Every structure is written in structure tokens, then in C-alpha cells.
Amino acid sequence: MSKREILEPCGQRGMTGLEPGPGMGFFTTELARMVGPHGQVVAIDVQPRMLKGLRKRLQKTGLSGTVDVRLAAADSLGVQDLTHQIDFIFAYAVTREVPSRGAFFDQVATVTKLRARLLLVEPRGHVKPEEFEAELQDARRAGLVVTDRPSLPRGIAALLKRS
Numbered sequence: 001m002s003k004r005e006i007l008e009p010c011g012q013r014g015m016t017g018l019e020p021g022p023g024m025g026f027f028t029t030e031l032a033r034m035v036g037p038h039g040q041v042v043a044i045d046v047q048p049r050m051l052k053g054l055r056k057r058l059q060k061t062g063l064s065g066t067v068d069v070r071l072a073a074a075d076s077l078g079v080q081d082l083t084h085q086i087d088f089i090f091a092y093a094v095t096r097e098v099p100s101r102g103a104f105f106d107q108v109a110t111v112t113k114l115r116a117r118l119l120l121v122e123p124r125g126h127v128k129p130e131e132f133e134a135e136l137q138d139a140r141r142a143g144l145v146v147t148d149r150p151s152l153p154r155g156i157a158a159l160l161k162r163s
Helices: 001-005 026-037 048-061 101-111 129-141
Strands: 016-018 040-045 067-071 087-091 112-123 144-148 155-162
Touching: 001 026, 016 026, 016 101, 026 040, 026 048, 026 067, 040 048, 048 067, 067 112, 101 112, 101 129, 112 129, 129 144, 129 155
Parallel strands: 016 040, 016 087, 040 067, 087 112
Antiparallel strands: 112 155, 144 155
């Protein structure tokens, strides 16, 4: 399965997306291509070293202008300025790393537009199905509802919308 196939439920041209925990940008460049020059991806991470690698990757691919790279605090996404501006969020192997899933999903719900989509993915073997269900419960408490359960070869996934 290609990156584009995985990300298909996420962004479209002209949209604004959020990618918490992009690492060095494995998916970020494809997200930037999907939203195009009139869209934007906000990539946030707590590790400066990862963001440095991401910036290098974006420069090499010519996509720096489409991605807003930000350093986040351990307990906050640092995206208060984006209230109701985000069309989609792609969270791959992120929620198991945050100090508070409840706070993470509350912040996600605050920045998303009504009916915005969140593709939540955890790698198989890293998170047990019952742990993933607990993540989805935290998302529901923040007003996010599951609309689909995409099948990914190496991951457990859910597509959620802000209700």
C-alpha cells in the first residue's frame, strides 16, 4: 500500500492539515503534495532533531512553502492560533506517546473545523486492539466520532470526524 493510498481519507487540494509527530517527514511530503500550493500542512513535533531532518527533506523536495514546521511542548500541541482552521489531521503512532490522550484529543477538537477528519493509525504490534479502543474512547469524549475503520497492512486505523 502506498503512502498516498494510506493518506487518501485525509487531505485534498487547498486544505489545511495537521500532522502531530511527523518525525523526519515520512508522510509529510505526501500530505504537502496532496494539499498543493494553495493548502498547508502544519507539522509539529517535540523533538528538535526530528524537525531539523524534516526541514531538510522539505527543502530537497521543494515543499518547504507548503509546510509550517513547529516545535511543540510535551504537554501541548501549541496550535492555539489554529482554532477551527484545520480540515484534517493525520496522527500516525502519536497518541500512545502523548502524556495525556484526553488533552491531545481536546486540542484536536478545538483546532478542527466542523466535520474535519482525523485519521488515527497505530502500528500493529505496538498497540494492542484494546489499547486502540481506549484511544477511540478518549477521542469520543472530545466529540470525535468514528466513521470508518480502514484496513491497513501494518496498522490499526480509524477515521474520525468532529461532530
